[in-house]
Amino acid sequence: MVTSHEEFSPRQQAVLDCALQLLVSGGEKGLTTAGLARAANCSKESIYKWFGDRDGLLAAMIAHQASKVRASAENGHAMDAAQFRAYLVAFAHDLLEVLSGDVSLALNRLAIGQASHADSRLGRLLIERGRKRIDQSAMALLEAGKRRGLIRYEDREAAYHTLYGLIVRDLHVRMLLGEKGARQPDTFEAMAEEAIDRFFALFGAHTVN
Amino acid sequence: MVTSHEEFSPRQQAVLDCALQLLVSGGEKGLTTAGLARAANCSKESIYKWFGDRDGLLAAMIAHQASKVRASAENGHAMDAAQFRAYLVAFAHDLLEVLSGDVSLALNRLAIGQASHADSRLGRLLIERGRKRIDQSAMALLEAGKRRGLIRYEDREAAYHTLYGLIVRDLHVRMLLGEKGARQPDTFEAMAEEAIDRFFALFGAHTVN
């Protein structure tokens, strides 16, 4: 049983990467212990020794994937309005890129599929390890913008959730449902710009409210 | 194979309702042909005769559930700003109620879980039969508001998607992931009001842009 934040050996990480690839290509039904053992050139016995059981393997996959992305903690320096806006656009663009990624979609599908019968352990893990990081960095950015008088808001969380909604809309669910029209990364740039425009219209310091 | 829009006999509808209940309580793994036959007091043979195979059953469940909700086609009469706003708030509230419903969440989880390996047939069915209706009625409402000079926008779809994002934010995905904190229907009213406030701030006719 993988409890909290143990690190995995390089060999185990390779197996986890292989498992992620299998999950991406074949969905949950495409990820079997026998198939993983064959694809990763390891034995089923090792898989069970390392990860306990299948649920442990899934949890380890989420933890492993989450450990790959590092939070970008910058914007400590002074920034003007244009830079702040550029940061927000970049955040929006990155968010759309991340959410539309193959591995992200596969893991979210997996966790959502499990959410009904198995409590929601994977779902909580996914939110805790994957989303919280993004939320924190974005809210730090918002806080910096407010401190410099570039935006104004009462509730930081509410402002962030509004920003998120303006950026993502219903794209995430549509992509999760497999709608191909929703996955066009070449449109993300324009969508990011538009979302940030609207965000400034709502929270910009120059507006009336 | 259930092709397009055949209707189901009362007996078949009862079985489909039973299947939905099973899906809600146990997730996809909780819905087996044997279990459904036992719960619905019918034979497996009948299930296969009626719906072809398991996929046909799932598709029939989506079609059956979608056939329950009828589009509310009203607001043909004249309305003032307050009424228009009330309609929008009601739409937002209804949307949140629908998306947080047990059956809706279960079906979305099912379709999302299948989206990876089985093309995305169920996903397309869910969007086509469930969402399109909501989208159309909401956009008709927006159009009526624009015609009366209560709001202004260039692109109807863009305005609607923004409205959707302001209302739902990331609540849908969080509920799909099983996060309990996201499902608090007593907060939907306030969320709907806030979302519509922001929508008017962006698209209201009295604002600068």
Added chain:
DNA sequence: TCCGTACCGTACCGTTCGGTACGGTTATCG
């Protein structure tokens, strides 16, 4: 009354998958 139809309940079959056990191989350490 007889026949066909639709249906139920159960038994059955083949497959797949999670999980375990075992023999063989490599490598590190004393």
Added chain:
DNA sequence: CGATAACCGTACCGAACGGTACGGTACGGA
């Protein structure tokens, strides 16, 4: 060199599930 440990590949087991077949029953129409 001998021993212990880690690991691979394969075989194996039990359970569950999708799908099919069959006997029994109620009903409606000729």
